[in-house]
Amino acid sequence: MTKPLQCSKKCKSSTQPGFWFRGLRILFGGVLLGAVVFCGACEKAPVKPVDISANDVCFYCKSPITEVAFAGEFVTKSGFVRKFDDIGCLLADAKKVGKKNIQAFYFIDMVSKKWFPAEEVHFLRSDKIRTPRNGGIIAFQDASKAQQIASRYQAELVQFDDILK
Numbered sequence: 001m002t003k004p005l006q007c008s009k010k011c012k013s014s015t016q017p018g019f020w021f022r023g024l025r026i027l028f029g030g031v032l033l034g035a036v037v038f039c040g041a042c043e044k045a046p047v048k049p050v051d052i053s054a055n056d057v058c059f060y061c062k063s064p065i066t067e068v069a070f071a072g073e074f075v076t077k078s079g080f081v082r083k084f085d086d087i088g089c090l091l092a093d094a095k096k097v098g099k100k101n102i103q104a105f106y107f108i109d110m111v112s113k114k115w116f117p118a119e120e121v122h123f124l125r126s127d128k129i130r131t132p133r134n135g136g137i138i139a140f141q142d143a144s145k146a147q148q149i150a151s152r153y154q155a156e157l158v159q160f161d162d163i164l165k
């Protein structure tokens, strides 16, 4: 019974130089491991869209985002998410930031009200389409649905590369 007691006393002693050395090694090991895990996540884990919260405002025009169906967002290369109330606001801000500094764009599908990456949606553009800031662009995941609505608004069916010009 006396041996374990002695051992724990010895181990707890912080006056030994070995204690600090071990502590530093553990600390450095942890930092290194953390850095590896973090960088691995940067490169491999796909970026995800972030839902609009009740008090979110448009990053560009600062208006509250009340109609989620018209919303869009992008994630910068440094990981910041910018949310917009209108695709027109998103495009204006994206042009300022520069496409090379943005890693992902997401848009709300008018039908499902869910996020989709830019390359999976089709856009309708027309000045007859009323959007919160008069951007006149709405997004659809289903191309046939977009086509159907296009004729109603005399809108043109375009892809993301067309609207980001």
Ligand SMILES: [Zn+2]
Pocket: 058, 059, 060, 061, 062, 063, 084, 085, 086, 089, 133
């Ligand atoms: Zn806006």
